[in-house]
Amino acid sequence: MTHAPILIIAIPLLVAFLTPLVGMASQKGRNVLVVVSLVFVAFLVFALAREVASNGIQVYTLGATSPDLSVPTGFMVPVRIILEVDGISVFFSIIWSIVSLAAAIYSISHIASETGQTRFFTLLLLMVTGGFGLMFTGDLFNLFVFLEIASISGAALIAYRTKFADTQEGGFKYIVVSAIASLMVLFAIGLLYSQYNSLNIAYLAQAIQYTTLDKIALALFLIAFTMKTGMVPLHLWFPDAYSVAPASITGMLVITSHACMYAAFRICFTLYGGVINAPVVGWILIIFGLLTMFVGVTMAVYQKDVMRFMSYHAISQLGYMWIGVGVGLAVLGNPGLIATYGRDAMSGGVFHILNHAMYKPLLFFTGGALFHYTGTRDLTQMGGLAHKMKWTTILYIIGTLSISGIPPLNGFSSKILIYESVYQFHPILTITGIIVSILTLASFTKAFHSAFMGAELPEYKGGKEVPRSMLIGMLILAAGIVFVTLFPSLVVDWAIHPAADSLIDQGAYINAIMGATP
Amino acid sequence: MMEHVPLDFPFIAAALLMGVSLYIIIFKKNLIKLIMGVAMLAAGVNLFLVALGYRAGGGAPIYTGVIKETMVMPVPQALTLTSIVINVAVLALMLTLVIRIYRHTGSLDSEKSRKLKG
Amino acid sequence: MTFLLESGYAFWNPLIWIIVFIVLAVIVYFFRRRGQKGYKKDTDQTRIFLCGEEVPEAGERHIRVGNIYWGFFETLKEYYEQILKPHTGIINDYILWFVAITAVSVIVLLAAGLG
Amino acid sequence: MLSKIVRTVANGFIPFIMIFGLYIIAHGHLTPGGGFQGGAVVVSGVVMLLVAFSSQELKKSIRERVLSIMESSGALIFIILAFIGIGTVFFYNLLVGTPIFGNVPAFGPNLGDIWTGGVIPLMNFAVGLKVIAGLSAVVLALALFSGGEEVEE
Amino acid sequence: MKRQVAGLILLLVLVAFLVLGMYLVHPFGYPDASEMDDYMIENSQEETGSNNVVAAVLFDYRGLDTLGEATILFTAVTGVLLLLRLSKRKENNS
Numbered sequence: 001m002t003h004a005p006i007l008i009i010a011i012p013l014l015v016a017f018l019t020p021l022v023g024m025a026s027q028k029g030r031n032v033l034v035v036v037s038l039v040f041v042a043f044l045v046f047a048l049a050r051e052v053a054s055n056g057i058q059v060y061t062l063g064a065t066s067p068d069l070s071v072p073t074g075f076m077v078p079v080r081i082i083l084e085v086d087g088i089s090v091f092f093s094i095i096w097s098i099v100s101l102a103a104a105i106y107s108i109s110h111i112a113s114e115t116g117q118t119r120f121f122t123l124l125l126l127m128v129t130g131g132f133g134l135m136f137t138g139d140l141f142n143l144f145v146f147l148e149i150a151s152i153s154g155a156a157l158i159a160y161r162t163k164f165a166d167t168q169e170g171g172f173k174y175i176v177v178s179a180i181a182s183l184m185v186l187f188a189i190g191l192l193y194s195q196y197n198s199l200n201i202a203y204l205a206q207a208i209q210y211t212t213l214d215k216i217a218l219a220l221f222l223i224a225f226t227m228k229t230g231m232v233p234l235h236l237w238f239p240d241a242y243s244v245a246p247a248s249i250t251g252m253l254v255i256t257s258h259a260c261m262y263a264a265f266r267i268c269f270t271l272y273g274g275v276i277n278a279p280v281v282g283w284i285l286i287i288f289g290l291l292t293m294f295v296g297v298t299m300a301v302y303q304k305d306v307m308r309f310m311s312y313h314a315i316s317q318l319g320y321m322w323i324g325v326g327v328g329l330a331v332l333g334n335p336g337l338i339a340t341y342g343r344d345a346m347s348g349g350v351f352h353i354l355n356h357a358m359y360k361p362l363l364f365f366t367g368g369a370l371f372h373y374t375g376t377r378d379l380t381q382m383g384g385l386a387h388k389m390k391w392t393t394i395l396y397i398i399g400t401l402s403i404s405g406i407p408p409l410n411g412f413s414s415k416i417l418i419y420e421s422v423y424q425f426h427p428i429l430t431i432t433g434i435i436v437s438i439l440t441l442a443s444f445t446k447a448f449h450s451a452f453m454g455a456e457l458p459e460y461k462g463g464k465e466v467p468r469s470m471l472i473g474m475l476i477l478a479a480g481i482v483f484v485t486l487f488p489s490l491v492v493d494w495a496i497h498p499a500a501d502s503l504i505d506q507g508a509y510i511n512a513i514m515g516a517t518p
Numbered sequence: 519m520m521e522h523v524p525l526d527f528p529f530i531a532a533a534l535l536m537g538v539s540l541y542i543i544i545f546k547k548n549l550i551k552l553i554m555g556v557a558m559l560a561a562g563v564n565l566f567l568v569a570l571g572y573r574a575g576g577g578a579p580i581y582t583g584v585i586k587e588t589m590v591m592p593v594p595q596a597l598t599l600t601s602i603v604i605n606v607a608v609l610a611l612m613l614t615l616v617i618r619i620y621r622h623t624g625s626l627d628s629e630k631s632r633k634l635k636g
Numbered sequence: 637m638t639f640l641l642e643s644g645y646a647f648w649n650p651l652i653w654i655i656v657f658i659v660l661a662v663i664v665y666f667f668r669r670r671g672q673k674g675y676k677k678d679t680d681q682t683r684i685f686l687c688g689e690e691v692p693e694a695g696e697r698h699i700r701v702g703n704i705y706w707g708f709f710e711t712l713k714e715y716y717e718q719i720l721k722p723h724t725g726i727i728n729d730y731i732l733w734f735v736a737i738t739a740v741s742v743i744v745l746l747a748a749g750l751g
Numbered sequence: 752m753l754s755k756i757v758r759t760v761a762n763g764f765i766p767f768i769m770i771f772g773l774y775i776i777a778h779g780h781l782t783p784g785g786g787f788q789g790g791a792v793v794v795s796g797v798v799m800l801l802v803a804f805s806s807q808e809l810k811k812s813i814r815e816r817v818l819s820i821m822e823s824s825g826a827l828i829f830i831i832l833a834f835i836g837i838g839t840v841f842f843y844n845l846l847v848g849t850p851i852f853g854n855v856p857a858f859g860p861n862l863g864d865i866w867t868g869g870v871i872p873l874m875n876f877a878v879g880l881k882v883i884a885g886l887s888a889v890v891l892a893l894a895l896f897s898g899g900e901e902v903e904e
Numbered sequence: 905m906k907r908q909v910a911g912l913i914l915l916l917v918l919v920a921f922l923v924l925g926m927y928l929v930h931p932f933g934y935p936d937a938s939e940m941d942d943y944m945i946e947n948s949q950e951e952t953g954s955n956n957v958v959a960a961v962l963f964d965y966r967g968l969d970t971l972g973e974a975t976i977l978f979t980a981v982t983g984v985l986l987l988l989r990l991s992k993r994k995e996n997n998s
Contacts, residue, residue, distance in 0.1 A: 600970065871952060
């Protein structure tokens with residue numbers, strides 16, 4: 001069990017290296033191998049989550065004589081790569097394991113008519129590896145490497161349907177943006193290394209001085225990661241890349257953007273947590289979050305392409321998370337305010353990440369089902385599809401009610417946390433949030449009417465419901481939505497509050513590695 | 519540290535290289551030139567990284583044969599090696615996508631390949 | 637009580653909502669089955685009636701997405717003209733935005749450090 | 752397909768390039784270089800062949816399938832070498848002190864013993880195999896595609 | 905046009921900050937701190953048995969980075985071969 005962190009990273013990698021060899025032998029065996037390995041990884045993730053919940057932060061030192069020997073004996077500085085898993089990492093990895101499993105199952109029949117399926121699944125597993133490594137590593141340069149793995153595999157998968165021109169364009173935009181953001185992150189890592197001669201996050205958090213170079217590095221980290229996340233002035237690549245990818249990959253890309261959000265949290269709260277000028281950075285995040293919510297939803301109402309429309313909604317939902325966590329960051333230096341509403345705001349933001357990671361991939365999958373049925377993403381050519389796609393319609397309704405915060409579904413339970421806690425920080429945030437929620441419901445109603453309602457169109461009479469594996473992939477996420485809907489306080493107590501506390505409590509993260517040294 | 523300022527030349531060169539490459543990426547509409555800009559940006563970052571580890575009068579950190587007394591720091595060299603290979607991979611994928619775009623649209627102008635907008 | 641969510645200042649319980657929805661559904665069903673039962677399928681009783689005009693085809697009957705919320709976009713025309721301006725799908729502009737926001741945030745952070 | 756002189760010179764040079772690349776791979780733990788660099792050198796020889804002879808000529812002798820099998824096996828060897836240390840810790844250098852590459856040099860400058868480094872030389876070989884196969888596959892695929900053909904899946 | 909000028913100005917501002925930062929970095933050739941690297945130079949021979957400290961760093965101290973690096977190369981090769989594949993399946997093997 002002590003090897004769980006590295007096994008979760010290494011097993012998808014091993015299976016990804018095996019997949020081309022197995023795929024030459026048989027296609028079905030390859031699919032079985034991929035799904036079974038992802039199920040096994042999901043079990044490992046849940047076991048690791050229980051371990052973290054009971055025994056606190058897990059540290060794994062690679063290549064040392066013992067996994068918990070983070071600092072060499074008789075030495076003050078960690079020299080090896082260290083994986084450090086705390087509440088927020090485990091929270092994100094649970095989301096990532098569930099969504100990647102659903103996406104893999106969904107892909108099997110979603111790409112059944114295409115060529116190059118073996119390489120598709122290889123890249124999907126590599127993307128899973130990159131996400132897990134991004135969430136578990138405690139080393140800055142290693143974080144950059146895994147970020148690149150996720151970006152490159154994501155770009156290749158976005159451009160998977162090579163016979164359309166727009167897919168190539170979307171993949172090119174994605175990889176250019178990712179490459180430049182990653183290079184800026186690498187430059188900032190070099191700035192930190194030049195001063196403190198270390199790459200370990202815990203050691204840097206202990207030694208950091210917040211000099212001018214650290215401020216430049218913080219700006220580069222923050223803007224690069226928020227661009228990868230899709231924050232509004234930098235969101236322009238986001239719909240281009242997400243709307244053209246295969247639907248299963250779009251569902252996974254949502255979680256990779258959440259993983260970049262995790263990296264931004266890690267930088268702000270853990271690396272710079274002790275010295276950061278919290279109100280300024282918190283207000284930067286809050287203002288960007290307001291812009292993100294409003295511009296995203298207004299652009300979404302305008303869209304006519306179903307996947308672009310959902311991508312803009314993904315952008316606008318990110319705003320809730322930035323606002324919740326930004327309020328928590330803005331009051332970070334003030335324990336009284338943290339206890340009053342900061343912790344609730346951060347819990348709301350983190351809880352909204354969980355809910356968004358459940359219903360947004362579900363909605364993308366239903367959009368992919370529409371594409372699978374009609375062969376187009378254009379809403380103006382759709383209509384009356386509810387006559388033939390009953391399951392897809394039901395799942396779309398579940399996702400719609402959940403994303404627009406209709407009680408009793410889970411979207412509401414996180415939004416109420418955000419509203420009530422953020423209102424005490426500044427009322428305008430809550431008001432904007434409610435307006436955005438209303439516009440979200442309106443735009444999804446519009447899409448629902450134009451795609452599913454109405455008389456059955458003659459050109460779509462012949463088709464039938466999407467294949468079973470796509471339905472299974474969607475039902476996994478719908479089951480997650482129902483679970484979070486029914487047991488909100490269970491989820492909040494066991495997953496959300498530990499995650500938020502591990503963000504607030506910087507000392508624990510440092511002591512887990514530097515504990516032996518004064 | 520004024521007496522050391524002239525010695526800072528590699529860092530300044532890295533910063534200027536990054537600036538020039540950012541200018542290319544922003545203002546050149548040709549996709550191949552854009553890829554060249556990304557490669558130059560990577561070169562600037564790599565130059566900065568590898569210049570960090572230099573010690574005055576240091577030799578390569580290898581114990582085979584005759585060596586100097588002072589060795590340069592090994593970690594920045596390892597990081598630079600890794601990032602060079604990563605950038606090779608990124609450039610290969612970018613060029614592939616550009617070839618595909620050229621097959622589809624018949625042009626390398628970034629203003630012509632804007633089917634996705636709004 | 638695992639159903640109860642304490643949000644710090646209020647609580648809410650999905651069970652209450654579910655029960656309310658079930659009750660509403662029962663009431664709706666009650667009213668619905670008090671309606672006419674004499675209709676026969678596939679006769680003129682169930683066909684669409686437009687004052688004697690002939691009913692258009694399914695394709696024309698369906699309101700397409702372009703025609704929904706027309707007034708909304710008409711009211712916010714200026715806003716949409718402004719907001720669509722940055723969305724030129726040119727990759728160079730994306731990087732331009734990135735560089736601009738980075739420069740601004742560097743200035744903000746350094747200025748905050750001074751003050 | 753270039754002129755006869757170029758092809759003859761390429762034929763003459765290719766063994767030296769290959770041997771130099773393999774030398775760099777094999778001595779990665781003693782001298783500057785390693786798997787990536789040596790693999791790049793070997794692939795430069797492949798690129799020279801590609802320039803001298805046409806890509807169709809090369810396609811007859813090098814098959815995509817073989818290249819991807821080589822690459823996967825190289826990556827698998829690498830990660831398995833990392834896995835064998837998992838009795839202690841992942842990436843633990845298990846072979847130090849064993850007969851295979853297990854000698855430990857005394858501290859300070861020495862002439863270099865090929866049997867040192869533990870798993871490092873083996874990892875260098877794995878990475879070299881992988882880089883040779885992968886980069887030649889990329890170069891060949893790009894050349895063939897710009898020549899008008901497409902790669903089989 | 906106005907957008908281009910504003911972008912150019914902001915780019916110059918960013919480059920100016922970068923050059924300023926470069927002056928604040930430690931003078932070239934005289935690093936501020938080097939505990940980690942000194943530890944590696946001292947102990948790489950007895951811990952990994954490798955004369956080449958850079959190789960020791962690549963494959964032992966920071967092995968996961970090199971594994972990720974090889975993975976990235978694998979990813980790029982797979983992606984290139986995926987994107988250059990036949991876009992439609994041939995009849996004989998379908």
